[in-house]
Amino acid sequence: MLNQRLTAILQLVNTKHQIAVTELAAVLNVSVVTIRKDLTTLEQQGLLRRQHGWAVQDAPDDLNARLAINYAIKVKIAMVTADRVADGATIMLDSGSTCVLLADQLGEQQKNVTIVTNSYYIAHRVGDYPTLTVEVLGGQYQPVAQVGVGPLTLHMLTAFHVHQLFVGTDGFDPQSGFSGRNLARNQVIQAMARQADTVTLLTDSSKFQGPSLIQQFPLDQVDAVVTDQDLPSAIATMLRGALDLQLV
Incomplete structure (x- = not known):
């Protein structure tokens, strides 16, 4: 299962559809480096995509995107x-x-x-x-x-x-x-x-x-x-x- 911070990241991405790495770091009160590591973990599980400093939700009908919602x-x-x-x-x-x-x-x-x-x-x-x-x-x-x-x-x-x-x-x-x-x-x-x-x-x-x-x-x-x-x-x-x- 995902830890509390990873779950919070997923919820933010699913709410906003895309969110900057810097905003995630500020909201969750951790470093940008930590957020990047977290996003790598979530991307490896197919739960979101990383894109030029952003975390991005997949297309709504994409199964990875559906998995990420209320994971x-x-x-x-x-x-x-x-x-x-x-x-x-x-x-x-x-x-x-x-x-x-x-x-x-x-x-x-x-x-x-x-x-x-x-x-x-x-x-x-x-x-x-x-x-x-x-x-x-x-x-x-x-x-x-x-x-x-x-x-x-x-x-x-x-x-x-x-x-x-x-x-x-x-x-x-x-x-x-x-x-x-x-x-x-x-x-x-x-x-x-x-x-x-x-x-x-x-x-x-x-x-x-x-x-x-x-x-x-x-x-x-x-x-x-x-x-x-x-x-x-x-x-x-x-x-x-x-x-x-x-x-x-």
Whole structure:
């Protein structure tokens, strides 16, 4: 996990989209040399870019940029969710940023798990963990999100059946449920759900501020939600009446 200063840098970069090294040093009361070392650490993890004296957020749909937003919270969600996955299990993961961190946790905990995913990012990121086996779905490649989508992906999914699917989301509405912002990726997520016994949604509480563009799942199609303690109490009460809610 990132230390407090690295987390603060990420929050500042994500808020401002770009920020000067000198401003970071002043705000955090450390030297420019220290900030440069911190930025190198964050850049090596793919959480931001360095550019001529600036720290810069990646494009909004870039998975590294999405990982950086509320990173510490997402790591906590991933750590707790890893306990839901039994050794020897076969699971499905979509391309959500918290799903990426869940794959990390499963590898770090040395669980023998097979992961079925359309995320080439996940496949590349966890490929060196000896206890993880990754089955990658083919399809039309979306280079920014690093995922496969389209008819071939949907067809390949029919060859698999798993007990657990873990997915992310982009928005929420009490009436319509969970929603996403990309039609092709949403279609794959919905097809994944048809091949899984249970659907567990992993997201930080910021996604409960309003709906996104395209409906993903109504509440009755989601079995569990793992999110953080900042979830509004009214939404928490509603979710507890409909599914398994875990707050971290």
